[in-house]
Amino acid sequence: MRRLFRILTIATLGFIANTASTLNAFAEDTTSCPAVLNHKFKRLQDESAQDLCQYSGKVTLVVNTASYCGFTSQYEGLEALHAKYNPKGLVVLGFPSNDFGQQEPGNDKQIADFCFNTYGVKFPMFTKTSVKGKDVNPLHAQLIQATGTTPKWNFYKYLIDRKGNVVAAYSSVTTPDDKKLVADIEKALAQ
Structure with missing residues (x-):
């Protein structure tokens, strides 16, 4: 009887330890998202909610974009950067904005079509937002x-x-x- 009691006690203690370990791992997972990424935005292509915490542990380049700007051709370079370094842990996140010169007048579908059809953009893009002023989105406010x-x-x-x-x-x-941007990305990826 004592032996059975000991076996049950050991089994119970093992169960409690495993449960505690699982709860600790869960707590770490829910708190491992850095504050700067602890935001949700709608995806540009279909407006489904995306949690930026999914990019925790990655090196992230956040860019505010526009379709009718002298810098719009940077989409091509951003996609190349994303494609080259994504396997090493880089993610480029695009945030279309109409804050500067009204150079992003289109709706989300028009922006998504333009980005993909003109520059082959596959990196994550989010719905049009404000990146400055009183209506600044919370991510850019933190940045x-x-x-x-x-x-x-x-x-x-x-x-x-x-x-x-x-x-x-x-x-x-x-x-x-x-060169400086690429060097900074490579340094961050190496850490």
């Missing part, structure tokens, strides 16, 4: 606060490391193949 710099024009870029730290901001004239 602005972290860097002390607001986007000055379309194709302004912010780099976030794997831990959710905002590493740097880059002006619109910084192209996706800029």
Whole structure:
């Protein structure tokens, strides 16, 4: 009888330890999303809600975009950057905005069609949003606060490391193949 009691006690303690371990792992998973990525946005193509926490642990390049801008051709370079470094952990996130010169007047379907049909954009894009001013989306509000710099024009870029730290901001004239930008991405990927 004592032996049976011991076996049941050991089994019960093992069950409790496994349950506690599982609960701890669950708690870590739910808290591992960095604050800067702890947002939901609608996907450009179909407006389904997307949780940016899915990019936790990745190096993230956040770019505000526009279809009718002198920098619009950067879509091609951003897609190339995403394709080259995505297997190593980079994700480019595009946020169309009409904040600068009214250069993104279209609706979400028009923007999605333009991006894919003109530049073959496959990196994640989200519905049109504001990246400055009183209507700034919460992600860009945090990026602005972290860097002390607001986007000055379309194709302004912010780099976030794997831990959710905002590493740097880059002006619109910084192209996706800029040596400093690429070096910063590679450094963040190596960490």
